[in-house]
Amino acid sequence: MALRTAAPPGGTTAQAAEARPVVLRNKDTWARALRRDWRLYTFLVLPVLFLLIFRYLPMLGNVIAFRRFRPGGNIFGDEWVGLYYFQMFIQNQQFWTVFANTVILGLLTLLICFPLPIVLALMLNELRSRRFKRIVQTLSYLPHFMSIVIVAGIVLQLTSITGTVNQVVDLFGGTPVALMQQPEWFRTIYVSSEVWQTVGWGTILYLAALTTIDDQLYEASRIDGANRWQQTWHITLPGIRPTMMVLLILNIGSFMAVGFEKVLLLQNPLIYSTADVISTYLYRVGIQSAQFSYGTAIGLFEAVIGLALVLSANFASRRLVGASLW
Amino acid sequence: MVTDTFSTTPDISAVRPQASTIKDTTGYRVFRVVNAIVLLGVCVVTLYPFINLFAKAFSSEGYIAAGEVNLVPRGFNVETFQVVLGDPMFWINYRNTVVYTLVGTAIAMALTTTYAYAISRRNLKGRTFFTGIAVFTMFFGGGLIPNYILVANVLGMRNTIWAVVVPSAISVFNLLVMKSFFENFPQELEEAAAIDGMSTYGIFFRIVLPLSKAVLATMTLFYAVGIWNSWFNSFLYLDEKELFPVTVYLRNLIAAASGPGAEAGADTIQIGANIQSVTMLLTVLPIVCLYPFLQKYFVSGVMLGSVKG
Numbered sequence: 001m002a003l004r005t006a007a008p009p010g011g012t013t014a015q016a017a018e019a020r021p022v023v024l025r026n027k028d029t030w031a032r033a034l035r036r037d038w039r040l041y042t043f044l045v046l047p048v049l050f051l052l053i054f055r056y057l058p059m060l061g062n063v064i065a066f067r068r069f070r071p072g073g074n075i076f077g078d079e080w081v082g083l084y085y086f087q088m089f090i091q092n093q094q095f096w097t098v099f100a101n102t103v104i105l106g107l108l109t110l111l112i113c114f115p116l117p118i119v120l121a122l123m124l125n126e127l128r129s130r131r132f133k134r135i136v137q138t139l140s141y142l143p144h145f146m147s148i149v150i151v152a153g154i155v156l157q158l159t160s161i162t163g164t165v166n167q168v169v170d171l172f173g174g175t176p177v178a179l180m181q182q183p184e185w186f187r188t189i190y191v192s193s194e195v196w197q198t199v200g201w202g203t204i205l206y207l208a209a210l211t212t213i214d215d216q217l218y219e220a221s222r223i224d225g226a227n228r229w230q231q232t233w234h235i236t237l238p239g240i241r242p243t244m245m246v247l248l249i250l251n252i253g254s255f256m257a258v259g260f261e262k263v264l265l266l267q268n269p270l271i272y273s274t275a276d277v278i279s280t281y282l283y284r285v286g287i288q289s290a291q292f293s294y295g296t297a298i299g300l301f302e303a304v305i306g307l308a309l310v311l312s313a314n315f316a317s318r319r320l321v322g323a324s325l326w
Numbered sequence: 327m328v329t330d331t332f333s334t335t336p337d338i339s340a341v342r343p344q345a346s347t348i349k350d351t352t353g354y355r356v357f358r359v360v361n362a363i364v365l366l367g368v369c370v371v372t373l374y375p376f377i378n379l380f381a382k383a384f385s386s387e388g389y390i391a392a393g394e395v396n397l398v399p400r401g402f403n404v405e406t407f408q409v410v411l412g413d414p415m416f417w418i419n420y421r422n423t424v425v426y427t428l429v430g431t432a433i434a435m436a437l438t439t440t441y442a443y444a445i446s447r448r449n450l451k452g453r454t455f456f457t458g459i460a461v462f463t464m465f466f467g468g469g470l471i472p473n474y475i476l477v478a479n480v481l482g483m484r485n486t487i488w489a490v491v492v493p494s495a496i497s498v499f500n501l502l503v504m505k506s507f508f509e510n511f512p513q514e515l516e517e518a519a520a521i522d523g524m525s526t527y528g529i530f531f532r533i534v535l536p537l538s539k540a541v542l543a544t545m546t547l548f549y550a551v552g553i554w555n556s557w558f559n560s561f562l563y564l565d566e567k568e569l570f571p572v573t574v575y576l577r578n579l580i581a582a583a584s585g586p587g588a589e590a591g592a593d594t595i596q597i598g599a600n601i602q603s604v605t606m607l608l609t610v611l612p613i614v615c616l617y618p619f620l621q622k623y624f625v626s627g628v629m630l631g632s633v634k635g
Contacts, residue, residue, distance in 0.1 A: 030451065040450055043443060051463065055468065059467065062468060123361050126357075142372065145620060147573050150610055157603070176393075261558050310465050
């Protein structure tokens with residue numbers, strides 16, 4: 001094809017005829033594409049149907065946030081009610097409590113669980129014993145493969161009145177308390193369990209990025225008299241910056257959803273004042289109390305904030321650092 | 327001095343080990359010791375909950391209730407295992423997990439593989455569009471309730487296996503990993519097959535798939551572990567005990583032990599503690615057994631995805 005386009009213009013008729021397919025390619029209509037690649041398109045039928053039904057139909061289903069939904073009635077609701085359900089949660093004091101909890105828990109998770117994998121990866125990078133490095137990696141990845149149900153079960157056991165945490169408290173002469181019944185402990189426990197489960201696995205991408213940094217940079221800096229800390233600051237960190245930015249954007253994108261399943265498994269009514277977040281509140285009012293339209297309005301609100309956060313983080317990152325998702 | 331070392335070739339090789347010994351200042355040496363100790367601490371902290379779980383599974387109730395079990399089993403016994411394994415519901419739910427994992431992985435792999443292959447073809451018209459509609463779902467979704475209405479009310483999948491295995495079928499992350507793998511597939515092989523008169527189907531099933539075993543294995547493990555560990559969809563859409571996967575069985579066990587009655591006293595939590603531990607241990611058993619393979623394949627899968635995520 002490249003040879004044909006290279007044919008000199010204004011040549012013989014034969015050459016003009018040869019140049020034709022190029023022109024045709026520019027006018028690649030759907031009919032032509034379908035005739036040529038119909039087998040390839042059959043591969044797309046089921047997956048696209050899946051996306052339309054299970055991803056895009058529910059997106060349209062969000063319309064019931066603006067319409068009254070009655071179980072058994074129209075799945076897109078029966079009548080328009082405007083912003084009625086939005087006003088309902090905006091005027092609800094409980095909603096603002098769970099909103100604040102979500103933001104606090106999301107920020108804590110972001111501030112602690114985002115930088116720690118970078119620190120751990122850098123520390124692993126300083127190890128000279130390959131075997132020790134492999135052992136640390138293998139062990140620290142393990143919690144990633146555990147079901148959230150098991151993680152929650154472990155957390156509840158460790159923090160129970162007879163669990164390890166209270167055994168330590170007892171050892172130092174403190175009074176054991178049932179930690180999961182104290183609202184003030186929930187955030188610490190939740191974030192600690194996130195650290196335990198995600199930090200090891202989070203190092204993988206950074207370790208991969210570290211191997212791509214040119215060794216010559218380190219050699220040159222060593223000759224210039226840079227110590228290990230200066231090398232880390234001026235060579236290693238800039239080297240993994242694109243990876244950091246991409247992961248930061250993704251983290252910000254899941255900010256509002258804060259580990260819904262884990263929070264749901266860990267929380268109990270005694271600690272709702274700190275442990276209830278938007279997604280779990282939505283689950284309770286939407287599914288358990290069957291207020292479908294009200295729940296959808298809250299869910300839509302959460303999803304739109306999440307999308308806005310991703311888009312602005314991506315935009316800011318592209319402007320400031322030059323790294324972005326798209 | 328510097329120009330001197332670089333002026334002749336033998337000196338360069340000589341300067342390397344020397345340079346590294348000089349640069350190991352006392353400060354850096356202290357740092358390396360501290361670093362190793364901290365990483366050792368990371369290992370201990372990561373492992374401790376598992377060891378504790380193991381110890382509790384083999385301990386007697388009395389010692390757990392007294393808060394005396396941490397690293398080693400106290401009052402060693404295997405009766406708890408007999409109790410858990412003696413519950414027919416545990417077996418039914420465990421079998422459900424196996425079935426859901428097999429069926430769910432098969433569906434997810436079929437959809438993801440064909441989809442990824444189609445959108446990896448550079449001359450496919452509408453390629454950007456078909457990729458875009460998948461990527462968009464990563465950042466915006468229908469939310470819990472519209473999904474619930476769809477699966478439960480519209481499709482009538484409540485209390486069927488389909489509610490567990492279908493709605494979560496395509497993971498966009500896995501899709502993109504596979505897409506970038508197929509994009510790097512040697513084109514010459516496909517072109518040669520096409521010249522020999524093979525159709526797209528023939529090329530896909532007889533050339534591409536057999537040569538993509540590594541990525542297929544990785545993706546299969548990704549999906550299988552995900553479904554094995556999942557619980558929420560089953561919890562949401564299944565009401566009948568006989569249909570629960572083992573994760574929901576475990577969830578209900580934990581909820582019963584630390585649920586509404588828990589504030590009454592510590593007793594309710596401890597009664598279940600050894601039973602819970604045994605059930606958790608049995609639930610993670612296949613994953614721990616497969617862990618050496620999982621780790622290798624998962625790491626390569628994540629790296630593959632990071633090339634073009």
